[in-house]
Amino acid sequence: MTPLLQRMLHDMQIRNLAENTQKSYLLQVSSFARHFCRWPELLSPDEIRTWLVYLREERKLAPASLGPTIGALRFLYRITHKRDWSDEDFPLPRKPVRLPVILSPGEVTTFFNAIPSLKQRTILMIAYALACACRR
Known part of the structure; x- marks a missing residue:
């Protein structure tokens, strides 16, 4: 496990996130970094957008399936990296x-x-x- 993922894991443990959430977030961040072949700290909101478009268009994930990915990236950049990115960076x-x-x-x-x-x-x-009367 990379030092970044280890730090993220410690941050999640401090916040008492569920074990399945921790595993899911680490998997999402690893997939994100592998897709771009770069460390996550070197990636910007533009790459996040590109990743989400890739998941939606190429991998055909449902909108609800993007939630864990967005949650993982929000946690990584806002908590672990302490960047003050807005919600628009994680749509x-x-x-x-x-x-x-x-x-x-x-x-x-x-x-x-x-x-x-x-x-x-x-x-x-x-x-x-x-029920019919209430709808009117």
Whole structure:
């Protein structure tokens, strides 16, 4: 382990980060440095941006998968290196907004008809009606 990674590990241990987080951060920083074949302290925010674009475009990582990488780089440069880089140097991707599934009237009818107990069907129908009324 390089002296930089050892120092980063000590910083994480002092802050009582979980063992899995420590392993993940060390792996992320190692991959980052290996990609550019240079020590991380020699790399700038431009290389961070290039690395994130590479992970997203070439490796096809989902936006949520970039979170640990960004967390590791933030920790390395802000805590271990004590650089006062801003959040813009470590951009977090927006999470995609997923629309809820809306059932068609026929699907709702099929669902309610599949419930054998009149009591349970009535409870679910009331809950469904209240949920629909609240959305308006």
